[in-house]
Amino acid sequence: MPKRQREPGSKATTAIVGLDAPVEVRRHPTARRMTLRVSRTKGTVIVTMPLRCNVDDAGSFVNRHLDWVRDRLHTLPELVPFADGARLPIRGVFHRLDFAADRNRAGPLVEVLAGPTIGSDPVLVINGRPASAPRHLSRWLIEQSRVDLVRQVGVHAQRLGLEPKRIAIRDQTSRWGSCSTTRVLSFSWRLILAPPDVLDYVAAHEVAHLAEMNHGPRFWALVKKTMPDMDGPRRWLTSYGAELHRYGQGRD
Numbered sequence: 001m002p003k004r005q006r007e008p009g010s011k012a013t014t015a016i017v018g019l020d021a022p023v024e025v026r027r028h029p030t031a032r033r034m035t036l037r038v039s040r041t042k043g044t045v046i047v048t049m050p051l052r053c054n055v056d057d058a059g060s061f062v063n064r065h066l067d068w069v070r071d072r073l074h075t076l077p078e079l080v081p082f083a084d085g086a087r088l089p090i091r092g093v094f095h096r097l098d099f100a101a102d103r104n105r106a107g108p109l110v111e112v113l114a115g116p117t118i119g120s121d122p123v124l125v126i127n128g129r130p131a132s133a134p135r136h137l138s139r140w141l142i143e144q145s146r147v148d149l150v151r152q153v154g155v156h157a158q159r160l161g162l163e164p165k166r167i168a169i170r171d172q173t174s175r176w177g178s179c180s181t182t183r184v185l186s187f188s189w190r191l192i193l194a195p196p197d198v199l200d201y202v203a204a205h206e207v208a209h210l211a212e213m214n215h216g217p218r219f220w221a222l223v224k225k226t227m228p229d230m231d232g233p234r235r236w237l238t239s240y241g242a243e244l245h246r247y248g249q250g251r252d
Contacts, residue, residue, distance in 0.1 A: 172188045
């Protein structure tokens with residue numbers, strides 16, 4: 001019998017004996033049957049079920065498909081925490097993290113060393129107390145992504161004659177960017193880990209949504225107009241984008 005803890009709304013969590021992963025149960029008003037998937041970004045088993053079902057039904061459903069769930073969990077990419085010596089891609093180039101304990105108190109908290117490398121990787125130094133280094137690195141990456149995205153959004157907005165109201169940087173797990181009806185463009189900070197043309201493509205994609213809130217032919221014509229070579233970075237994002245969620249944060 002699974003142990004369960006109810007949450008507000010139409011979600012609940014449950015633990016399955018013999019399964020080292022949380023199970024999230026979602027009730028959906030239009031669901032006609034139970035479905036099962038494993039989130040690659042959160043490492044969570046997700047059961048979607050009709051309103052008439054209960055959490056015990058979800059637990060039984062997962063147990064009937066336990067081998068399938070375990071196989072999927074084993075294929076999840078290994079997490080790479082922000083830790084001294086870890087390799088982290090920045091703008092598509094791997095850097096080796098160096099948590100330098102107060103090496104340079106007068107200098108910046110985070111700096112890329114132009115000359116030294118570890119192996120063949122350039123070095124990204126995070127100064128200050130090692131315990132604070134992951135937090136400083138997270139803030140630096142968010143700011144770097146903001147700089148690049150503000151610049152590229154501006155490029156594509158000018159080309160298409162469009163203007164966003166605001167740009168927001170978040171840690172979105174289900175999409176790389178979004179455009180609200182109030183003209184706010186939101187992006188995942190993890191785009192700073194990808195090659196620059198990938199970030200550029202997502203910026204162009206969301207700017208085009210300011211004119212076309214859909215993925216119809218006119219929308220894709222706008223993206224192609226402002227970024228004629230969009231196909232390559234779009235394929236990269238489809239093939240490798242999920243890998244960017246390996247870095248910096250543990251799964252829920």
